[in-house]
Amino acid sequence: MTLHKVAIPILGEEIVPRFDLTTEVIILTTAKVSDIQDKKIIVLPRSSPDELCHTLLVQEINTLICGAIEDEYYEFLKWKKIEVFDGVSGAWTLAFERWQTQTLNPGDILFTRMVEGYLI
Amino acid sequence: MHLCPEIHQLMRSPLDFAHILDEIPLGILVMDTDLRVVHLNRFFQALTGFSLDMARGVPCRNVLRSSACIINCPILATHRKNRSISCTSDIINTDRQKLPVRITTAQIMDTQGHFTGYMETIEDLRSSASNDLEKNVAYSFANIIGRSQKMETIFQTLPMLAQSDASILITGETGTGKDLVAEAIHQTSGRAGGPFIKINCGALPATLLESEIFGHMKGAFTGAVENKPGRFKLAHNGTIFLTEIGDLPLPLQVKLLTFLDDRIIYPLGATKGFNANVRIIAATHRDLEYMVSIGKFRKDLLFRLNVARVHLPPLRERGEDIRLLIDHFLNHYTKKQGKEINGFSEPALSVLLNYTYEGNIRELRNIMEYAVNVAQGTRIEADNLPAYILDHEPIQRVSKMPAAEDVQNTQSEQLPSSTAPQREETEQTWSAVERQMIIDALKTSRGKKNKAAQSLGMSRSTLWRKIKAYQIE
Numbered sequence: 003m004t005l006h007k008v009a010i011p012i013l014g015e016e017i018v019p020r021f022d023l024t025t026e027v028i029i030l031t032t033a034k035v036s037d038i039q040d041k042k043i044i045v046l047p048r049s050s051p052d053e054l055c056h057t058l059l060v061q062e063i064n065t066l067i068c069g070a071i072e073d074e075y076y077e078f079l080k081w082k083k084i085e086v087f088d089g090v091s092g093a094w095t096l097a098f099e100r101w102q103t104q105t106l107n108p109g110d111i112l113f114t115r116m117v118e119g120y121l122i
Numbered sequence: 123m124h125l126c127p128e129i130h131q132l133m134r135s136p137l138d139f140a141h142i143l144d145e146i147p148l149g150i151l152v153m154d155t156d157l158r159v160v161h162l163n164r165f166f167q168a169l170t171g172f173s174l175d176m177a178r179g180v181p182c183r184n185v186l187r188s189s190a191c192i193i194n195c196p197i198l199a200t201h202r203k204n205r206s207i208s209c210t211s212d213i214i215n216t217d218r219q220k221l222p223v224r225i226t227t228a229q230i231m232d233t234q235g236h237f238t239g240y241m242e243t244i245e246d247l248r249s250s251a252s253n254d255l256e257k258n259v260a261y262s263f264a265n266i267i268g269r270s271q272k273m274e275t276i277f278q279t280l281p282m283l284a285q286s287d288a289s290i291l292i293t294g295e296t297g298t299g300k301d302l303v304a305e306a307i308h309q310t311s312g313r314a315g316g317p318f319i320k321i322n323c324g325a326l327p328a329t330l331l332e333s334e335i336f337g338h339m340k341g342a343f344t345g346a347v348e349n350k351p352g353r354f355k356l357a358h359n360g361t362i363f364l365t366e367i368g369d370l371p372l373p374l375q376v377k378l379l380t381f382l383d384d385r386i387i388y389p390l391g392a393t394k395g396f397n398a399n400v401r402i403i404a405a406t407h408r409d410l411e412y413m414v415s416i417g418k419f420r421k422d423l424l425f426r427l428n429v430a431r432v433h434l435p436p437l438r439e440r441g442e443d444i445r446l447l448i449d450h451f452l453n454h455y456t457k458k459q460g461k462e463i464n465g466f467s468e469p470a471l472s473v474l475l476n477y478t479y480e481g482n483i484r485e486l487r488n489i490m491e492y493a494v495n496v497a498q499g500t501r502i503e504a505d506n507l508p509a510y511i512l513d514h515e516p517i518q519r520v521s522k523m524p525a526a527e528d529v530q531n532t533q534s535e536q537l538p539s540s541t542a543p544q545r546e547e548t549e550q551t552w553s554a555v556e557r558q559m560i561i562d563a564l565k566t567s568r569g570k571k572n573k574a575a576q577s578l579g580m581s582r583s584t585l586w587r588k589i590k591a592y593q594i595e
Contacts, residue, residue: 013192018192019183019184019187019191019192020187020189020191020192020214022189022214023189023192023193069184069187070187070213070214070215070218071214071218072214072218072219072220073217073218073219076218077586077587078582078586081586081587081590088218089216091180091184092184109216111176111180111184113179113180113181113184114179115158115178115179115180116156116158116179117154117158117159117160117178117179118154118155118156118158118160119154119156122178122179
């Protein structure tokens, strides 16, 4: 069984809207359709996209699910053979479930849409 | 659900709220008390890439994506302090571009004076944020530096062209500043308050390009799950900049020509078009006359784009501008990096003044950035320059290039046929030279890409993109 490492920069229970302002990353080790084998959270001393990229490489991440990311870092991570689902927003758990079921796409907005307390 | 909010009692008939907001040349975001998006205007969409359909009901920080949202939300500050807040920040749009913006927030009250929500205005600061560390107004049009006769001619005519609202075609080799000129024209025109939307016609596959440029209707093709406005609609009342226009596929050239004739845009799958008040600036490094002769570019489109043509000369033809630019970039990077470098050694200056700069200003800028990075003393020495330029043959200053283009109201001119193969040869030679430079740098640095990037005067990410493009690995 091939294990796969997925990294998701988070802010509380949600995906942090900006990759470059990440201070916390959750790393999930799993096979694609099975349970999470390992889960750890890395706290960064400061937000730095360069340092975060370095962390992702050191941790041997296979997939990144993140919010907005600048093109330079996006292209770099892709060049390093990391699969990037960028522009994703909402609860990180939901994003991870979607990834596991191969229904996640870059740009997915996973929030329940509400205006003035009403679902829309 | 498609909403049509109205404003009542302002005039005799109810007014279309969305239409009024769309005419305001600032990004506008309306949110409820939970900071969920209620409405946004077209300018906001042009800035961020998010349409109302995409953003409605979503927490605003996942749509605006500004650094202020994460670090110190101005909306929450507005609520705490009970007054409007203004701050400068940056956003990352759906094209993965980081843009400087000013955000101003306000609370919204209902007719009884009860707090109902928030409004944010987002001002695009790109025009004022390029931040030249020095301003040399006597020699520059916006951020463009030049004193040579060829540039003086261009500087004299650009303001008139900017004000004229005519379509403009900008030609010139890669790295000559076409993008800069296009943006400068927009910022000096009567459309400066409107959007400036750039499209690289060579960057997307033809199938996506039509939808990207002209938009599409829901159901127009598999995967078209909602209406998409397209860049022309987003550029309404502003300027659209089509770079690499020579790469526009022929079917799209027809569609563009229709717009230039009628000013009507037909999104993919639409039965009805819409009027778009957009000025077109196009740019290319290719020889469009040659492309017309081989049937790759429409002659009628070239005539329509060529109403005003600006040809940016290559750096090797700009004589004294090379020294001006060397000093400008030395000053810029010295200040940026906090160094105290105040000049060049004679050998270093001689190399810089006699180099060919096949990559033009972009190459010169990279060389200067590298040299300032590497220099230890108060002068740039010859061995602070990238190794590849020290081995280069000095430039032959007698140029055989065609005369400068006429910049005012010309029809397309037939360039000498020797020009097309000569330009192709220059491009091929530059690609081959650059590929070899990268290989040599990687060898010298023993495969360490960081070191190789530094020696080439490029950023790491630029080197990695070029390694991929040249299939070096």
